[in-house]
Amino acid sequence: MDQTIYWIGGSACAGKSTIAKGYAEKHGLALYACDEHLGSHLKTITALNQPAMHKISRMNYNEAFYIRTVQKQLEEYIAFFKEDFAFVLKDLAEHFNCPVVVEGNQLLPSLVFPHLQPQHKAIWMIPTEPFQRHHYSQRIWIQDILNSTDDPEAAFDNWMNRDALFADFVEKEARDLNLHVLKVDGSKNLQATFNIIEECFGPIGF
Numbered sequence: 001m002d003q004t005i006y007w008i009g010g011s012a013c014a015g016k017s018t019i020a021k022g023y024a025e026k027h028g029l030a031l032y033a034c035d036e037h038l039g040s041h042l043k044t045i046t047a048l049n050q051p052a053m054h055k056i057s058r059m060n061y062n063e064a065f066y067i068r069t070v071q072k073q074l075e076e077y078i079a080f081f082k083e084d085f086a087f088v089l090k091d092l093a094e095h096f097n098c099p100v101v102v103e104g105n106q107l108l109p110s111l112v113f114p115h116l117q118p119q120h121k122a123i124w125m126i127p128t129e130p131f132q133r134h135h136y137s138q139r140i141w142i143q144d145i146l147n148s149t150d151d152p153e154a155a156f157d158n159w160m161n162r163d164a165l166f167a168d169f170v171e172k173e174a175r176d177l178n179l180h181v182l183k184v185d186g187s188k189n190l191q192a193t194f195n196i197i198e199e200c201f202g203p204i205g206f
Contacts, residue, residue, distance in 0.1 A: 004099040005092070005117075006201060009107030009174075010125035011167035013132045014184045019125070019197055020103035027204050030096055034088055034104025041087040052079035061148045065155040073162040078169065081106045089115070099204075105166075109173040121201040123180040126171045129164040131186045136160065 006029065008020045017033060024031035047054040056064065056076055065073070085106045092102065109124060116122060127135075136142060136159075146152035174181045180200050184193065 014125035
C-alpha cells in the first residue's frame, strides 16, 4: 500500500482508540478505526465467504460469552478478525490516498506484516491481564451484556480469559516478526504512553 500508514494494533482495553485518535488529531492525519466500519462490513458478508463473521454476528451474548468454551471463543475471534481484515484493506485502498492512522484488533501482526512498506509505522499495544480486567469491569455498558447471560460472573471470566489469550497470541506474533510491542500495565499515564508511540513512529512523513 503506497500511502503512509500508522498501524496501531493489539488487544482490547490497551488504549488503542484513544491513542490513535489523539495521534491523528495532533498530526493532521486521517483516522480509520476498524470497529467503526465493522457494521458496513457485516452488511455484505455471506456464510460461504465469511463463515466466522457470519456465525458470530448472529450469536446472542449467552452464546458468545457463556456457552462456548474459552478456546472456541478464541479460535472464532481470531478467524473473525482475519476475515474482517480483508475488508479493512479494501477500505484503505478505495477511500484513503493520504496518510492515515489505522487502529483495531483486526490488525493481527501476521496479516499486517506482508503489507508493511518502508514509509509505514506499526506498533501493537498489549494490556496485561490485571489491567485489562480492571478497566473492562469499569465500563458501564458491559453489565447489560453480562446480565443477559445465564451466569454473568462466569461469562465475564470467560470473556476476560479469551481476551488474555488473544493478547498473548498477538504479542507472540508481533515479537516473532520483530515488530514493535508496547505492554500496557497502568504504570504510565496516557500522556506517557502517547509519548512512547510518538517516539516509536518518529518524524511524520508524507
